[in-house]
Amino acid sequence: MKKENWKKIFSAFLLSLSLFLVGCNNGEETSKQAEITYSIWDPVQLPGMQAVAKVFNEQQDDVHVNVEVTPWEQYWTKLESSAKGGKMPDIFWMHSNEIAKYSEGQVLMDLSEVIETSDEIDFSLFPEELVELYTDGDEQLGIPKDYSTIGLWYNKDLFDQAGIDYPDETWTWDTLLDAAIELTDQEKGIYGFLAPLNREEGYHNFIYQNGGEVLSDDKKQSGFRNPATVEAVQWYVDLSIKYGVSPTAGEFSDNSDMSYFQAGRAAMSLFGSWMTAEIASNENSNEFADVAVLPAGEERASIFNGLANSISADTPHPEAAIEFLEFLSSEEGMILQGKEGGAIPALKGADVSFTEAYPQFNTEVFIEQMDYREIKPYSKYTVRWEYEENDDLIPVFFGDVTVEEVSEQLADNVERILETE
Amino acid sequence: MSIQSRAKSKNISHGNREKRSMMFWGWMLIAPTLIGLLILNIIPVIQTLIMSFQNVSTFGESTWVFFDNYKRLFEDPKFWLSLKNTLLYGIIQVPITVALSTLAAVLLNQKIKGVEVYRVIYFLPMIAAPAAVAMVWRWMYSSDYGLINSFLKFLGFSGNIEWLYNPQVVIWSLIIVGIWSNVGYNMILLLSGLQEIPKSYYEAADLDGAGTVQQFFKITLPLLTPQLFFVLVTSIISAFQVFDLIFVMFEATNPALSKVQSLVYQFYNETFILDDKGYGAAIVIILVVLIMIVTVIQLIGQKKWVNYD
Numbered sequence: 001m002k003k004e005n006w007k008k009i010f011s012a013f014l015l016s017l018s019l020f021l022v023g024c025n026n027g028e029e030t031s032k033q034a035e036i037t038y039s040i041w042d043p044v045q046l047p048g049m050q051a052v053a054k055v056f057n058e059q060q061d062d063v064h065v066n067v068e069v070t071p072w073e074q075y076w077t078k079l080e081s082s083a084k085g086g087k088m089p090d091i092f093w094m095h096s097n098e099i100a101k102y103s104e105g106q107v108l109m110d111l112s113e114v115i116e117t118s119d120e121i122d123f124s125l126f127p128e129e130l131v132e133l134y135t136d137g138d139e140q141l142g143i144p145k146d147y148s149t150i151g152l153w154y155n156k157d158l159f160d161q162a163g164i165d166y167p168d169e170t171w172t173w174d175t176l177l178d179a180a181i182e183l184t185d186q187e188k189g190i191y192g193f194l195a196p197l198n199r200e201e202g203y204h205n206f207i208y209q210n211g212g213e214v215l216s217d218d219k220k221q222s223g224f225r226n227p228a229t230v231e232a233v234q235w236y237v238d239l240s241i242k243y244g245v246s247p248t249a250g251e252f253s254d255n256s257d258m259s260y261f262q263a264g265r266a267a268m269s270l271f272g273s274w275m276t277a278e279i280a281s282n283e284n285s286n287e288f289a290d291v292a293v294l295p296a297g298e299e300r301a302s303i304f305n306g307l308a309n310s311i312s313a314d315t316p317h318p319e320a321a322i323e324f325l326e327f328l329s330s331e332e333g334m335i336l337q338g339k340e341g342g343a344i345p346a347l348k349g350a351d352v353s354f355t356e357a358y359p360q361f362n363t364e365v366f367i368e369q370m371d372y373r374e375i376k377p378y379s380k381y382t383v384r385w386e387y388e389e390n391d392d393l394i395p396v397f398f399g400d401v402t403v404e405e406v407s408e409q410l411a412d413n414v415e416r417i418l419e420t421e
Numbered sequence: 422m423s424i425q426s427r428a429k430s431k432n433i434s435h436g437n438r439e440k441r442s443m444m445f446w447g448w449m450l451i452a453p454t455l456i457g458l459l460i461l462n463i464i465p466v467i468q469t470l471i472m473s474f475q476n477v478s479t480f481g482e483s484t485w486v487f488f489d490n491y492k493r494l495f496e497d498p499k500f501w502l503s504l505k506n507t508l509l510y511g512i513i514q515v516p517i518t519v520a521l522s523t524l525a526a527v528l529l530n531q532k533i534k535g536v537e538v539y540r541v542i543y544f545l546p547m548i549a550a551p552a553a554v555a556m557v558w559r560w561m562y563s564s565d566y567g568l569i570n571s572f573l574k575f576l577g578f579s580g581n582i583e584w585l586y587n588p589q590v591v592i593w594s595l596i597i598v599g600i601w602s603n604v605g606y607n608m609i610l611l612l613s614g615l616q617e618i619p620k621s622y623y624e625a626a627d628l629d630g631a632g633t634v635q636q637f638f639k640i641t642l643p644l645l646t647p648q649l650f651f652v653l654v655t656s657i658i659s660a661f662q663v664f665d666l667i668f669v670m671f672e673a674t675n676p677a678l679s680k681v682q683s684l685v686y687q688f689y690n691e692t693f694i695l696d697d698k699g700y701g702a703a704i705v706i707i708l709v710v711l712i713m714i715v716t717v718i719q720l721i722g723q724k725k726w727v728n729y730d
Contacts, residue, residue, distance in 0.1 A: 077693060080479060101696065105480025189565070197674045250586035253675040254563045384695050394676045 033061065034320040039068045039089035041075040044277045045342030052336045056327045063320040083107045088312035090321040094142045096133050096305055100380040103136040109311040110139040114322050120330040125348040129375040130306040142308025143329045146343035147351075148273045149302040149369040150201055151291040152176075158183055158190065158267040158288075167268065171295040173209075173235065176268070180245035183267035194257045194269035195239040195246040197397050199386065200303050200376055201257075201270045203236040209297030210235075214377035220418055222385075222411035224403075232297070233393070234403040241399040249397035261285065270294070273344055273366040276358055280341070286360065293365045304373035306346055380421040388413040466709075473702035483699070490703035500704065502679055503687040507708075509592060510683065511660040514599045518656055519649065521600065522607035527641065529608070530615045540612070544605040551602065555669035558598045559585065562670075585670065588680045595681050598666055603659070607652045614648030615641065646727040654719055661712055664689065684708045 040049055046069050053065040068089065070078055076098060082088045083105065094102065102108050115123050123131065126144045134142035152167050159166055162183050167176070180192025196202060204214055212229030215222065223229045240246040247260065258278065260266040262285045271279065271291075279285045294302050309328055311321045327333045334350035337343070341357030344366060355363040379385070392410040395401050448455075473490055475483040494500045529540050546554060561568040562584035574580030584594045618641065626636050664685040671678050673694075682690075684704060692701030 083480065101479055107480060197676070249674070249676045250583060251564075253586040253672060253677070254565060254567075254583075381696075384697075387690075387695055390674065394679075398676055 036090040039092035048340035048342040094310040108141040112140040120326040142310040144346035147306035167292040192245040208301035222414035300372040302369040305376035477698035526611035547606040551665040
């Protein structure tokens with residue numbers, strides 16, 4: 001080929017390259033309005049977040065908020081690499097499993113000054129455990145956005161057919177087990193209760209109800225050295241292994257607990273408040289489902305947790321992000337969020353807006369349970385010890401060994417991780 | 422200097438310049454690919470190697486731990502289990518896939534009505550996204566309502582196989598999906614090889630009275646060995662890297678997960694779920710070394726059986 005041709009090809013290549021680069025550069029500001037990104041992971045909560053952003057965008061002209069959803073599986077990978085590249089979203093959701101890492105990495109803005117000076121935010125109205133969760137020393141790295149507790153969901157139709165009274169606050173573990181035995185109908189493939197290998201919406205609740213613990217207060221020891229913990233988990237496992245009122249852990253890999261429940265094949269199950277939207281979205285379960293407080297053991301307890309909104313430490317628009325965060329944390333913003341029914345707003349007083357979204361369910365119980373809430377156990381490397389706990393309990397849920405027999409090994413494995421913190 | 426030699430030296434320098442400019446354009450033209458390879462493949466590989474000797478901190482300074490990650494690997498029963506699962510999967514899935522794709526390629530090289538339709542059908546699994554494939558198989562494997570157990574019942578078997586959670590069965594469930602999704606692609610590669618074999622060989626064999634079976638073993642198979650070799654090498658590499666099928670078909674709470682978990686799955690779990698990137702890097706480096714050893718053995722072994730004429 002002639003040289004001239006190569007020149008043409010090369011200049012064409014350069015031209016397209018420069019076009020590409022120009023295209024990349026388009027993110028630059030075109031007007032004085034600050035564009036900020038609000039990054040979240042839950043598509044179910046998107047309507048609520050968009051509702052807040054919409055009102056905020058209309059109220060003023062200086063800041064425009066774009067809400068961006070990234071599914072949970074990719075959310076943390078993406079946030080981590082964007083933090084390393086200094087290109088984090090301006091404002092985003094933070095979770096108790098991940099906060100330690102980001103706090104150590106010093107990539108989150110300290111909000112304590114904002115909270116002190118703001119007229120919009122009354123920090124005393126947020127659950128104190130959540131406030132503490134997102135605190136590092138004297139730095140406040142996130143403002144609680146919502147909270148969740150766990151409820152006992154039940155199928156009214158199945159209870160009516162069996163002629164059993166619906167669960168209420170008088171229920172204990174024994175009432176639950178008796179009812180579950182009665183409601184189980186193996187021929188029809190109907191189970192009285194669902195007891196999958198699940199911590200937050202499962203056996204962790206029972207551990208605290210039995211006076212046990214998952215981690216010691218100083219987060220140095222595993223609670224599995226405590227007989228009350230072992231007893232509670234064994235009781236939970238026996239629901240499927242001994243009494244057969246629940247599908248086995250294996251059967252749950254065929255069908256999730258939610259699909260058992262929505263298919264009308266389970267009379268009772270524990271689901272978090274964040275699953276309310278999912279239950280309401282299915283025509284059948286929207287009709288037959290309702291929710292009650294968890295049954296009482298030695299005491300009452302429900303695992304509780306919550307997300308926070310955090311701001312990137314090096315956002316190019318700190319004022320804009322703070323302004324939006326203030327709106328998110330204000331009563332108006334919290335109610336806007338709650339009315340869409342994605343999650344229970346963290347602000348005391350605004351949380352009832354969530355219950356208004358679901359007149360068909362008795363969702364007040366989620367707020368009621370805040371009286372005996374138990375924060376979801378966490379430490380610096382939560383995910384790692386949770387993984388060990390899960391791994392060691394698998395043979396227990398298979399019925400091969402008892403909780404007692406693995407508790408020593410489980411505690412050792414968990415404590416080995418706690419030691420590295 | 423004489424006129425002649427001056428002319429000669431001018432010629433040489435002209436030649437050099439042309440050569441240099443050829444070199445320049447050569448590099449320019451491969452630059453897009455080369456830069457892509459460097460940024461997306463080679464640099465990350467080197468970084469991974471470095472990370473495998475470190476205790477990696479996500480935002481802070483990583484510290485050198487030298488061989489600690491590797492030492493931990495050799496004492497980790499989960500690593501040995503993953504290695505065993507990966508090897509078992511490769512050893513069973515690859516030969517069956519290659520045999521079936523050869524068979525399919527030979528059958529679809531015949532003059533049958535609607536041969537194109539069959540070819541498309543066999544190739545379809547390759548086009549479908551692996552996650553979607555795994556999802557559909559998950560439904561079919563369901564022990565209660567699944568298509569497969571229902572079909573087995575229809576045939577008169579008990580049909581109560583727990584495809585997705587019986588620890589003895591799960592690896593076979595995975596292998597079946599692995600075979601199903603790879604046969605089509607390999608078949609197309611082999612088919613192209615088959616079509617390069619001159620028809621006259623078969624005509625000559627016919628005249629000499631060789632039967633179909635004899636023709637297959639004496640003509641088809643030897644002349645197909647270059648394609649077979651390629652298919653074998655790529656199949657083993659991709660089998661050792663099995664991940665997406667496991668990830669979609671078996672959830673993290675599945676009690677039988679440890680019986681299917683592959684090296685790449687463990688790498689993913691350690692790196693992205695448990696956030697232990699140094700340890701994850703060590704796992705993946707072991708996998709790279711393993712694949713390299715197996716591939717080198719195959720490259721040496723090919724001289725014995727691959728026919729390039």
